[in-house]
Amino acid sequence: MRSTRFLGRRWTAPTVLLLATALVATGCGGGGEDGPVELRYSWWGNADRAELMREAIDLFEAEHPDITITPTFSEYNAYWEKLSTEAAGGGMADVAQMDISYLREYADRGLLLDLSELEGNGLDTGDLVDGFEQAGVIDDARYAVPVAANTFALFYVPELFEAAGAPAPEPGWSWDDYHEAIAAVTEHTGGEPYGGADYTGLIWALELQLRQEGGELFTEDGRLAFDEPRLAEFWNETAGFREDEIVVPAAQYVQAQPVSPLGANIGASEFNWDNFLARYEGEADAEVALAPVPTSDPERSGQYLRPSMMLAASSQTEHPEQAAELIDFLINSPEVGELFGGNRGIPATNVQRESARLDGVDRAIADYEEERAADLRELPPVPPAGMGSLEAEFIRLSEEVGYGRLTPQDAAGEFFAFADRTLSS
Structure with missing residues (x-):
C-alpha cells in the first residue's frame, strides 16, 4: 500500500522508519494523514x-x-x-x-x-x-x-482642471490649493460636473490629515486617537463648499451610489485607494489620473503602503x-x-x-x-475590532451633516458615543 501523499518528497531514514511503524500500528493506513x-x-x-x-x-x-x-x-x-x-x-x-x-x-x-x-x-x-x-x-x-498593496490617492480629471485654470496637483501642494482648484472647476463648469466630492465623508481622509499633523486615527490599543473637536473641525472644513454648492451635494452623492461621484460624472475629483483607478477608468466618461494628495505639512504626506x-x-x-x-x-x-x-x-x-x-x-x-x-511612512496601528461598523457610522453621520440635519459638533458627539459602545464591547 502506498499513499500518494508521499510522492515527490525526499524522506530520510528516520522518517521512513517512523512512517513504517505508524502504518503497522494503524493496520496499513486506515485514513487520517495517509491520504x-x-x-x-x-x-x-x-x-x-x-x-x-x-x-x-x-x-x-x-x-x-x-x-x-x-x-x-x-x-x-x-x-x-x-x-x-x-x-x-x-x-x-x-x-x-x-x-x-x-x-x-x-x-x-x-x-x-x-x-x-x-x-x-x-x-x-x-x-x-x-x-x-x-x-x-x-x-x-x-x-x-x-x-498586494495600495495607497491613498487623489483621482481627478486633468482635462477639466486644465480648462478651468485650476492649480495642477503636485507633491507638497496644500489643502487650500486643492480647495482653490475644485472651486475653479465648479465655477468653470457651472457644477456640471462639480470640482470635487465632499471628502469629509471618508474616514480615510480624516486619517490622512491626522497623520500629516503627526497623529493617527487609532492608538496601538485600538482606541480613537483624536477628540471630538478635531472631528467637528474636519466635518466643518467643507461647510462653505456645501452651502455654496462647490462640491457634489449630498443628495446627488447618495443618489449616485453605488457608483462614486467621479464614476457617475458628477464630480471632477475625489479621494480613494489607488487601486480604484480601474473602476474609475471603466465608469467615467473622461480620462482619470492619479495625483499626489494635498497636505498641511510638505514634510508629511500622511500616506503609507496599505495591504x-x-x-x-x-x-x-x-x-x-x-x-x-x-x-x-x-x-x-x-x-x-x-x-x-x-x-x-x-x-x-x-x-x-x-x-x-x-x-x-x-x-x-x-x-x-x-x-x-x-513620502510613504510606517503603517498605522491595526484598526480595532469593529472598524467596519465605525466606518459605516462615520459615513452615515457625514451624510447627515451634508444634508444639514446634524451640525458637525452634534455629529461628532454621536460618533464618539457610538465608538465608545463599539470599542468597549
Missing part, C-alpha cells in the same frame, strides 16, 4: 479573478501533489457574511483572504493562526516590499500576510504547515505574480512585482506608488 491533505481556501472576487485563481491553484497542486485545494469565493460583502457565519460555527476555511479592517476582530476572537512559528519553516516573508515587514502583525504575533488584501490561516485548521505552504506560494511564486499581474493589486513581494506584467491601469498605479515611495 492527500485537503485545504479549503476562501476568498472574495469576481469571475475573472476566479479563473486566475483556478490556474494558480493548478500550479500549486502540480508542485504539491500531496495537497488538494477546495476553493470558494464570493462578492466582497457576501464574503464577510459567510466567513462570519462559518467562523461562529467552527467551519472557517483553512486559508482565508483577510482585509486589514477585519484583521484585529478575527485575531482577537482567537480565530486566526499565529503564523510566526512557521516563518522560515514553509512561509517566507523576507521578500515583502519595504514598509510591509510588520503588516499583519499584532502584539508580535503574525496573523496575516499581505498579498489591499491579506491571507490568514484558521486557528482551527488541522494542517497548519500546508496552510503556510499555500500562503507562501500565493505571495512568492513568480508564476503566480505573472499570472495575476495587477488583478489583486500591485504585488506585496519584490519577486512578484518583478514578474507581474503590468500594463495600462496597473502600470499607472505601480508608477504612482513608485513616485510616492519616498
Whole structure:
C-alpha cells in the first residue's frame, strides 16, 4: 500500500522508519494523514479573478501533489457574511483572504493562526516590499500576510482642471490649493460636473490629515486617537463648499451610489485607494489620473503602503504547515505574480512585482506608488475590532451633516458615543 501523499518528497531514514511503524500500528493506513491533505481556501472576487485563481491553484497542486485545494469565493460583502457565519460555527476555511479592517476582530476572537512559528519553516516573508515587514502583525504575533498593496490617492480629471485654470496637483501642494482648484472647476463648469466630492465623508481622509499633523486615527490599543473637536473641525472644513454648492451635494452623492461621484460624472475629483483607478477608468466618461494628495505639512504626506488584501490561516485548521505552504506560494511564486499581474493589486513581494506584467491601469498605479515611495511612512496601528461598523457610522453621520440635519459638533458627539459602545464591547 502506498499513499500518494508521499510522492515527490525526499524522506530520510528516520522518517521512513517512523512512517513504517505508524502504518503497522494503524493496520496499513486506515485514513487520517495517509491520504492527500485537503485545504479549503476562501476568498472574495469576481469571475475573472476566479479563473486566475483556478490556474494558480493548478500550479500549486502540480508542485504539491500531496495537497488538494477546495476553493470558494464570493462578492466582497457576501464574503464577510459567510466567513462570519462559518467562523461562529467552527467551519472557517483553512486559508482565508483577510482585509486589514477585519484583521484585529478575527485575531482577537482567537480565530486566526499565529503564523510566526512557521516563518522560515514553509512561509517566507523576507521578500515583502519595504514598509510591509510588520503588516499583519499584532502584539508580535503574525496573523496575516499581505498579498498586494495600495495607497491613498487623489483621482481627478486633468482635462477639466486644465480648462478651468485650476492649480495642477503636485507633491507638497496644500489643502487650500486643492480647495482653490475644485472651486475653479465648479465655477468653470457651472457644477456640471462639480470640482470635487465632499471628502469629509471618508474616514480615510480624516486619517490622512491626522497623520500629516503627526497623529493617527487609532492608538496601538485600538482606541480613537483624536477628540471630538478635531472631528467637528474636519466635518466643518467643507461647510462653505456645501452651502455654496462647490462640491457634489449630498443628495446627488447618495443618489449616485453605488457608483462614486467621479464614476457617475458628477464630480471632477475625489479621494480613494489607488487601486480604484480601474473602476474609475471603466465608469467615467473622461480620462482619470492619479495625483499626489494635498497636505498641511510638505514634510508629511500622511500616506503609507496599505495591504489591499491579506491571507490568514484558521486557528482551527488541522494542517497548519500546508496552510503556510499555500500562503507562501500565493505571495512568492513568480508564476503566480505573472499570472495575476495587477488583478489583486500591485504585488506585496519584490519577486512578484518583478514578474507581474503590468500594463495600462496597473502600470499607472505601480508608477504612482513608485513616485510616492519616498513620502510613504510606517503603517498605522491595526484598526480595532469593529472598524467596519465605525466606518459605516462615520459615513452615515457625514451624510447627515451634508444634508444639514446634524451640525458637525452634534455629529461628532454621536460618533464618539457610538465608538465608545463599539470599542468597549
